[in-house]
Amino acid sequence: MSSRIKNSIFFRLLIVCLSAISLLIAEEWNIHESFENNDFNGIPDLLSWEHSGDENWTIDTNASEGTYSARSGAIEHNETSSISTSAEIPYLPGSIKFSYKLESEDVYDYLNFYVNGSVRGQWSGVQDWADTTFALTPGNYEFKWEYAKYSDPGTCVEGQLSDCSGDGDCCSANWATDTTADCLEQQYNCDLTCYGNDGGTCSSTSSEIDAVWIDNISIIGHNIVVDAGSPVAANFTHDATPGGVVQLDGTNTYPDDNANLSIPALAVWFQNQMKWYSINDLDNVLATGPNPTITLDCAMSDDITNMCVGEHDIVLKIAFGSFSEMDTVHVSITEPNQPPILTATSVVDTVNIANNNGIPGNSTSVNLMSQYFDQVEFSDPDVQSDGTEDPLSLTWSDSEGNALSPLQSVTAGDYIYRLTATDPYNSSANISLSLTMIEVNEIPIVSIAAISESDIGLNQNSIENQEVQLFGFVEDEDNCDGSCTDADVVSYLWSCTQEDGTSVDFTDDTSINTSFTSPLVSTNLETETVICTLQATDPFQVISETNTLSEPINITVYNDNQAPVVSITSSLKPSVNEGSSIDVQLSELISNDFISVSDIDNDLNFTLEIDAGDNYTLDNSTITPISEFYGELSIPIRVSDGFIYSGELY
Structure with missing residues (x-):
C-alpha cells in the first residue's frame, strides 16, 4: 500500500494510518480524498465517486499537494462534466473543504459546486489553487462539482436563445444571424458569441486550457462521547x-x-x-x-x-x-449522626375529654400534641457549629405502628399511642402513652320554612317557574353547660324532589338559606308537589356517618295560567237582516271560521262573553240591530278559560 496519507477519515486522539482509507484523530472525524491512489475508487464504505454529464473527469498530475488531482472532462460549448459523492453528517454540524483550480473562459464557463442540488459556490476564469470551506448542518448530503460551458438555464421560450454569459438572460434568436457583431455591439449587450454566427467578442480573462481541477477534499464531522467521570x-x-x-x-x-x-x-x-x-x-x-x-x-x-x-x-x-x-x-x-432522646414524666393520662356530638359511642377529636405537651421531653445529642441541636419532628402511631394524625377522633375507652421523635437523618426514638376518654354531646335540631320565613313547618303553594325561597333553622349547643350559645360547626344539605322523584336545582344546596325555581306544570288541571327537607350534620355526626333531618314540607305548584288568544278572520263575518236578531254562540263562531281560539296552557273549554256596543241591543247572547241601521256592527267579545290569570278572571 502507498505510504501517502491523502484519502482518509480522521478522528481526534487515536491515530491509525491507512493509505487511501482512513486516519483517526480523537472524536473529530475527517473523510479525506486527494486522489493519491491515481484513481476514482474512493474510500471503501466511506466515499465513492460518480461521473455524469457529457465527459467524465480524469486523474491529473497538476495537484495542489502531492502528485494527483481530479480534472474535468474535455467538453464543448453547452456541455457539462460532473463528478459527485455523498456523505452523512450525523448529530453535530460539520464542514466540507476542498482545493480548486480554474483554467476557463471568464464569465462564460463555470466551476459549479452543488450541495444537495443547490449551488453553494461558483467560480470562473483563471485561478491558481485556492481553498474554500462550507459549513454543513447535520443531515445526508450529495456533493457535486460541475464544469459547465455556456449552460442553458432552460428558461427561454421559442424564438429566443440563452445569453452565452450564462447570466440567465434570453436574446432574440434572429440576432444570432443579423450580421451585427455580437456582444458589445449587439442590442442590450446580449452575448451571442458562443453561437459563432456574426463575429464579435466579449473580451475578458480566459484560458486556452479550458478545464478545472479539485483536490484535497475533506468532509469533517464529529462523534459524540458521553463521559460521566470517575466514581x-x-x-x-x-x-x-x-x-x-x-x-x-x-x-x-x-x-x-x-x-x-x-x-x-x-x-x-x-x-x-x-x-x-x-x-x-x-x-x-x-x-x-x-x-x-x-x-x-x-x-x-x-x-x-x-x-x-x-x-x-x-x-x-x-x-x-x-x-x-x-x-x-x-x-x-x-x-x-446520633439518634434523638425521648423521655416522659408520665405515660398515662386519665383526663376526661368531652365528646360534643351528643351521641354516646360516637367519636370526638383529641389533639395528642397538646394533650401530652407537659409530660414529654425530647432532645438530640448532636450539636451543630452554632450550638443548636438537630431539629426533631414528632409523629404519632397506634400500638401496631400505623401512622396517625395528631388530631384523633376517639370514643369512650382506653387508648395507647406511640410518639416518635425523628431527626433530619431519620434516626428516631419512641415512647408509648395511654389516654382515657369520656363523651358528651347534643345533636342539632333542624326545622325549615318555605316562601315566608315565619311559616316554619307549614306547607305552601306556588306558581310554576317562580323562585321559591327556603329557610333553615338549626339549633346545636354544646360544651356550654346550658349557659352559652356556642354551637358545633354544622354543614347543611337541602333536598327537594317532585312526586316522580326528580330533584330540583338549588342556587346553593349547602347554605342555611337557599332557593329553587318551581317546576313547570303543563295544564291548569294539573299540579306538581315538591317535597323539601334540610339535612344538618355536625363534626361528630360526620365521623359516625349520621345526620339530622328536618320534617318535610310540601310545596304545591300550579300552572301560571295564560289568557287564550282570539284571532278574528277578516274575510269571513256573520250577517243579520234588518228587523232580525242573531244568537252569537262561541262554537258557531269557531266552526264557521269567523274566529279561532288558541291557548298555550292546552285548555279546551272556553266561554264567550259579549259586551254592549253601538247600534244594537244585547240580551245575553242575542244581538238585535237598532231600527233603520244598515252597515257593519263592531261587537266586543271576550273568551275565558275559566282559570285565574294575574289574580283576575279573564
Missing part, C-alpha cells in the same frame, strides 16, 4: 442536613470547549444538552452542563453504627434529534 466519594461533616453538595465531572465528554466545531457557540449549546439524572428517575433533570453541582442525601446505615450512608448512581444523558446516549457515575456519601 465520587464524599465524606460530609454533621450539619443537620443528610448528605450535601457534590460536584459532577463530565468534562471528558466530547465535544468540549476545545473542539473545532464549524458553528460558533455550538460547544456551549452542546453543553446545555448535558443533562444529569438519578438512575431511578430519568424524567426529572437534576442539573445541566459539564461539571454542575447537585445535592445528594444519605440514609442511616444498618451496618455502620451512627453513620448516614448514601449510594447514588447518577446518569449523564445527552439527547437531541435522533441521538441519545448516556453514561453513569457512582457517588458514595457518608456523614456521622
Whole structure:
C-alpha cells in the first residue's frame, strides 16, 4: 500500500494510518480524498465517486499537494462534466473543504459546486489553487462539482436563445444571424458569441486550457462521547442536613470547549444538552452542563453504627434529534449522626375529654400534641457549629405502628399511642402513652320554612317557574353547660324532589338559606308537589356517618295560567237582516271560521262573553240591530278559560 496519507477519515486522539482509507484523530472525524491512489475508487464504505454529464473527469498530475488531482472532462460549448459523492453528517454540524483550480473562459464557463442540488459556490476564469470551506448542518448530503460551458438555464421560450454569459438572460434568436457583431455591439449587450454566427467578442480573462481541477477534499464531522467521570466519594461533616453538595465531572465528554466545531457557540449549546439524572428517575433533570453541582442525601446505615450512608448512581444523558446516549457515575456519601432522646414524666393520662356530638359511642377529636405537651421531653445529642441541636419532628402511631394524625377522633375507652421523635437523618426514638376518654354531646335540631320565613313547618303553594325561597333553622349547643350559645360547626344539605322523584336545582344546596325555581306544570288541571327537607350534620355526626333531618314540607305548584288568544278572520263575518236578531254562540263562531281560539296552557273549554256596543241591543247572547241601521256592527267579545290569570278572571 502507498505510504501517502491523502484519502482518509480522521478522528481526534487515536491515530491509525491507512493509505487511501482512513486516519483517526480523537472524536473529530475527517473523510479525506486527494486522489493519491491515481484513481476514482474512493474510500471503501466511506466515499465513492460518480461521473455524469457529457465527459467524465480524469486523474491529473497538476495537484495542489502531492502528485494527483481530479480534472474535468474535455467538453464543448453547452456541455457539462460532473463528478459527485455523498456523505452523512450525523448529530453535530460539520464542514466540507476542498482545493480548486480554474483554467476557463471568464464569465462564460463555470466551476459549479452543488450541495444537495443547490449551488453553494461558483467560480470562473483563471485561478491558481485556492481553498474554500462550507459549513454543513447535520443531515445526508450529495456533493457535486460541475464544469459547465455556456449552460442553458432552460428558461427561454421559442424564438429566443440563452445569453452565452450564462447570466440567465434570453436574446432574440434572429440576432444570432443579423450580421451585427455580437456582444458589445449587439442590442442590450446580449452575448451571442458562443453561437459563432456574426463575429464579435466579449473580451475578458480566459484560458486556452479550458478545464478545472479539485483536490484535497475533506468532509469533517464529529462523534459524540458521553463521559460521566470517575466514581465520587464524599465524606460530609454533621450539619443537620443528610448528605450535601457534590460536584459532577463530565468534562471528558466530547465535544468540549476545545473542539473545532464549524458553528460558533455550538460547544456551549452542546453543553446545555448535558443533562444529569438519578438512575431511578430519568424524567426529572437534576442539573445541566459539564461539571454542575447537585445535592445528594444519605440514609442511616444498618451496618455502620451512627453513620448516614448514601449510594447514588447518577446518569449523564445527552439527547437531541435522533441521538441519545448516556453514561453513569457512582457517588458514595457518608456523614456521622446520633439518634434523638425521648423521655416522659408520665405515660398515662386519665383526663376526661368531652365528646360534643351528643351521641354516646360516637367519636370526638383529641389533639395528642397538646394533650401530652407537659409530660414529654425530647432532645438530640448532636450539636451543630452554632450550638443548636438537630431539629426533631414528632409523629404519632397506634400500638401496631400505623401512622396517625395528631388530631384523633376517639370514643369512650382506653387508648395507647406511640410518639416518635425523628431527626433530619431519620434516626428516631419512641415512647408509648395511654389516654382515657369520656363523651358528651347534643345533636342539632333542624326545622325549615318555605316562601315566608315565619311559616316554619307549614306547607305552601306556588306558581310554576317562580323562585321559591327556603329557610333553615338549626339549633346545636354544646360544651356550654346550658349557659352559652356556642354551637358545633354544622354543614347543611337541602333536598327537594317532585312526586316522580326528580330533584330540583338549588342556587346553593349547602347554605342555611337557599332557593329553587318551581317546576313547570303543563295544564291548569294539573299540579306538581315538591317535597323539601334540610339535612344538618355536625363534626361528630360526620365521623359516625349520621345526620339530622328536618320534617318535610310540601310545596304545591300550579300552572301560571295564560289568557287564550282570539284571532278574528277578516274575510269571513256573520250577517243579520234588518228587523232580525242573531244568537252569537262561541262554537258557531269557531266552526264557521269567523274566529279561532288558541291557548298555550292546552285548555279546551272556553266561554264567550259579549259586551254592549253601538247600534244594537244585547240580551245575553242575542244581538238585535237598532231600527233603520244598515252597515257593519263592531261587537266586543271576550273568551275565558275559566282559570285565574294575574289574580283576575279573564
